[in-house]
Amino acid sequence: MNFKELDQMVGWEQEVDNIDWKSMLEDIDRALMDNLAAELGFRTYEQLEHASERIVQDYYIVYLSDGRYAWWNPLKYATEDPLYFADKEEIEQYITGLLRLDNEQRAQLRSGLARIPQMHRCIVCEYEFNPKDPERRKWDSSEERHEFCSAECAMEHVMTEMKEDFTG
Template sequence: MMNLNHKEWEQKMDNINWKEMLEDVEAALMDNLAAEIGFPTYDRLLQSSELISGRYHLTYLSDGRFAWWNPDTYATGEDPCFFSNKEEMVAYIASVIQLNQEQQEKLRFNLQSFQQMKRCETCDHEYNPKDPIRYEWDGDKDNQAYCSFECAVESVLKEEKDF
């Protein structure tokens, strides 16, 4: 263990880039949120979710459930909520963000157009099958079982190895 005198300790503390450290902690926290919902990164989660109000998001998962989440409340200890019953979900959302009856009906209607995610057969992460980035490597939409080119290749290599 390194023994530092008081002056050396103060110098080390002065040299820490606290802003960068806080940014790293926040990025790790958001990636943890993504993992809790089933995504490999926060960016992928964000791209696959619908903004409902303020910073509240809703994500339609591959198993038919909806994940309701907010990065700000997650950072303060509130976990995402998961709903398999749409009416319970609408009632919960209405109570959290104070939706009137008309707004609740609009939310019910908009739920019909939400893109349901798929689960990758290789890495088991959720992904948006209509993400434009996927068309760069899956233009013919032949590999809908995989979230990325890397997972598709890994699957082929595993099949060849098993053969």
């Protein structure tokens, strides 16, 4: 081995030693959570989290705009995809079997599932959103804009319609 190769190895080792592994792992975790959100149709992980109900430990349910329920876990997402259920009865049966719920617990689950709000899909960006999110009242105080996820999407829709009116 010549000195140039040895010098390159030392330089490479120093670069590896200088990597901020904690920061890199946090970036990877963040990207993974954003990917989970995108897979479920949400713009960000925070929006997915706010739209979901925690059922047990780190398992959550979200009621999607197409009528399906999704069962997901942020800690197991790297190895376990979200599960989708066609309706409330199907997910209730799954959870009842998984957690071995008795009749009283099943009644509580049924009551909880009935309170989960159904998401809507924005007609502009096509992301899922919770139409009952209190943050929406800041720009939709009349609560009449259920087709838009944000003020930006509502404005983009209005601008597109105006352009179409002018250009014919």
